[in-house]
Amino acid sequence: MEPPLSKDVYEFLADFRYRIRKFLRFSESAARSQGLTPKQHQLLLSVKGYPGRDYVTPSELAERLQITHHACVGLIDRCEQIRLVTRRPNPEDGRSVLIEVTDKGLDVLRTLSEIHLEEIKRIGFFKEN
Template sequence: MPSAAPTDSLSKLDYEALADFRYRLRRFLRFSEEISQAHGITPLQYLLLLQIKGYPGREWATIAELAERLQAHHHGVVALTSRCEKAGLVARRPGRDDKRCVEVYLLPKGAELLRELALLHRGQVAELQHVLAAPYGGRTSHSDFFVG
């Protein structure tokens, strides 16, 4: 992460925009945590299901790919996958090209649960996208803090 030079300055609007962004992001994350738990899974289990279904170009992902997408350690994703497998949400298969790799797929139960949760997230995602599309929540600042 680049550090700010001592001469760089931030305006009050910059701090307000950053605080507002973090507030809205936290609200979204809290909503997601609560709705996942209300459906009997952990927020990380929901994220695993989402990353499998949302992996670009295919309906499965490897443990290594999921670790990257979740920004988690490989062994942690293995344990998370095991918990989801025991719950009947996902299945593992040996890699097609490399048998040392493990491909993770959604099972029908996991796909249906993910669909329900994703539908419940739709409104919250739209609100967050609107905030992200409007820098400073419509306010202006002379700083390039959020530009770039």
Template sequence: MGNKTPPDLPLSAITREDYRALSEFRYLLRRFLEFSQKAARGVGLQPRQHQAILAIKGFPEDRSVTIGDLAERLRILHHSAVELVDRLCEAELVVREPDPEDQRRVFLVLTDKADDFLARLSHIHLDELSRIGPLLKRIPVRENNKK
């Protein structure tokens, strides 16, 4: 995820409507994130704990999740992910299972306690997403005319 150069578009080609769309998108993202943080705290989790157990549960590939995978999904440094996993283990939300093929690596497995938290939080998050979704769809997106 490096810096990408913007498309070759003169600055004057960015319209007021483009700025409004970007502003509205960021506003709705911030609103959802604020909702999510409050919901996590409301059930006794830190927002980062909720993000981590959701990332583990919803990992897109059909394989076990490693600390490196979690770091990538949360966009944090590996050592920060290790510290987070330590706290998740202490809270009995995650257990580390050794990789049978590589003892240097561990897989992260959610506990029943984590699954219970996630079920409660996911239900209310899906409700909130259903409220915000239509607002996101109303944001005008211009077509990229590159050929």
């Protein structure tokens, strides 16, 4: 039988979850203050922050957002309607498209990212050199 976990472990995990939830609540509120839903903000950040490039396929985006492909396509549609992202043909696969952030989307994302970085610094998770 495994030895029981110490009280310190439970306190650490509880505090960690509390801090995550508090940050997420902050993030959700910040997105809404800029006229976006939290999912729209996550989509923009996932596209612009994709490793090594500034575009993604819907499948890659669905994985990053941890939602179904169908739900992701709907979210892309809504973001495209308000000109936050664009689709373009994938030159490597004619059955696929690539999603990119528009200038309008980048403006909103830049504002939100600055707000988020300030909050991350304030709570002590990130320090500038």
